[in-house]
Amino acid sequence: MIPADIAWMLMATALVLLMTPGVAFFYGGMVPVRSVISTKFQSFACMGVVGLIWAVCGYSLVFSEGNIFIGGFDYLMLSNVGVDPNASYGPTIPHVLFMLFQATFAIITPALITGAVAERVRFKAWLIIMALWSLCVYVPVAHWVWGPGGWIAKMGGLDFAGGLVVHMTSGFAALVAAIMLGNRAGFKPEENNSFSVLMVWLGATFLWFGWFGFNAGSALGANGLAAYAAGTTFFAAATSMTIWMICDWVIGGKPTAVGAAVGAVAGLVAITPAAGYVSLQAALIIGVVAAVGCYFAARLVKHTLKTDDTVDVFACHGVGGMIGTILTAVFASTAINPAGADGLLFGGVDLFRANVIGALVVVGYTGVVTAVIFKLVGLITPVRVSQSEEKSGLDMTQHGERAFALR
Template sequence: MAPAIMLAADAPRLSSANTGFMLICSALVMLMTPGLAFFYGGMVRVKSTLNMLMMSFISLGIVTILWVLYGFSLAFGTGNKLIGWNTDWFGLSNIGLTELWDGYTIPVYVFMVFQLMFAIITPALISGALADRVKFSAWALFITLWVTVVYVPVAHWVWGADGWAYKLGVIDFAGGTAVHINAGAAALGVILVIGRRVGFKRDPMRPHSLPLVMLGAGLLWFGWFGFNAGSWLGNDDGVGALMFVNTQVATAAAMLAWLAYEKIRHGAFTTLGAASGAVAGLVAITPSGGAVSPLGAIAVGAIAGVACAAAVGLKFRFGFDDSLDVVGVHMVGGIIGSLLIGFFATGKGQSAATGVFYGDHTFTQLWKQCAGVFAVLAYSLIVSAVLAFLLDRTLGMRVTEDEEVSGIDQAEHAETAYDFSGAGGGVTATAAPAQAAAQTRKVDA
């Protein structure tokens, strides 16, 4: 069939509404990285709080520069099935202010900055698995290398117009494979290389601030609406609204399912379980929310809540030290959410692809999802482990045992998160008597 001729009147025009919507969504996704920092920061011990915050925050700096220089061009430029390139996007040097992203009504700059926020948070997710024991300089270099040789190619596979997974028909609405499986598999690869924390399975390693964890989880939940609904790149046909609704529904279902599992298994409903369950639901609905119905979202969330709650205990059974359950929540949740598309896709959302429960009795979409999931998992795990091994043998990935025991915050940042030297109420011990005397003089007067 001869290609259709597009008239000037049919060409997309810049939409101020969609542009504004996408800029807001980009800001929401940016907020997720500080939210993640708080979420992780509350889960570690006091002596590691600042380091955990910084491992997320540094990604905002490093990845932004890499994305502008070459990351965006490699991930979304026209190339081949494995990697892209666009000379005009190198350093964002030749992009017009009103130049539109192909087929959409938003500028290239807007699409670029939205995808930048995804690229920032993905390596930050890995950091939770490495708490308490990694040199900050080695972590910064790892981010630089990992984004270049893992994240950028995988993003091209999944979302690039000529990426092999995209052409195959793998559905990943907002990052189940490119973000969550990618980060979770990378975390597993790195921790297998660098080993366990000192005292793993022996010393108590409880969260030092559950309110901080809940604050972080709330910010993640809030920002995730931009992460998910914004991934449709507009708001014209209702698919973004479906994704917004499914994000809320699946997250609620996963939180309740995690808490129910926790109560049955351990006898209590914990705040950490509520926060972790919510994140598990957010992870699972990320790839699938544009393809399933709200009832399907309940199923996706509930399955992910129980499965991820069960998976976090595997680190003790198998002996790998995933400090903050990145593997159990992000890798497992991403796998579940991606594969369940093959069962619950209705064909009435983002595409006509259906799952097994909606007529796909040949398992066509399920096999496509399996191909995307396991290719990303294997690539990320292996390459991340190799990067960690090379860095460990050259710079050394870990702080010394003494530094780890005494506290990585002081060793790596020369700071501590909390000042315990005061006499209470923010008054130092030396200042307290003087202030008390001054107060007494006022009363006497």
């Protein structure tokens, strides 16, 4: 084991865990004050429920030997997970540290979905959906991409830090959830109901800061690849944020602070699968494509399709994750990371084929399973709140609390 690697991975794990509260603040600032607690609590709850699931069986089903679709039970209840390194995963750090790092990815993924169902999902129903979704969507897809013998990995697909596993699953699940729940009462795409732009920016700050752990930490060591992934992460986000502001200015007439924050997140999402495989120059291109693609996807969903994806989860994470996954297969280079593969730009047709097929299957699988889960949970308990509860706000009707004491 290497002490510097252990120290960095402890920090990276803490940084990624910080991203879930970041999601809570980011989403919480974009809803009316009557549902701020509810929106934030749906994300925070993932830290408990998904963390427990990860310990009981999630980690084992992703990272132990199984078949091409799902892992086995070698690490059930975290058995055989200790101080000694795992030769296959993080050979210079304790196995328990690798497991904890991966737990933070499992936790944030369903938390990302909550922004699409804000102000209208019952908390009890969400807890059940979150647990089932983590087991039935996140766990299998993570095994396909990162687990031993997963079919996407065997096919040659590359996903450095979660474009397929985290962002495409959560993004496309968010679109399905928003459609199945229906729009909020009085939904008007052109209205900005953000409770606090400052809270949005606090969340965006946590996310951008934490994303260095997300991407650079996926190098699994304090090494040059981690530094390089940090560089691609920063410049993709900076580029996407700038281009989004320009789009806002040209099309909307004014550059908005919330739009800039969303633009930065879109760039962070898109670079995630590519961070350790592409050049710094490619990261700039990915940032541009992500900003334009996600910006117009958000407008399409809300203004054209009239679908209430409350905080543009699908546009940022679904579309952004898809863009990043495909462009990884275009710009990846073994000159950057010999452990990767050459993308289409360097003659690597196999990588491009693998990532495209993997992305299409993940979209289809995520959409179908998410719809089934929502339907099944609806048979057990109501999923959507009543109109009167929605009007009163979910903070009081679901939790009996207010964000601020009004005197």
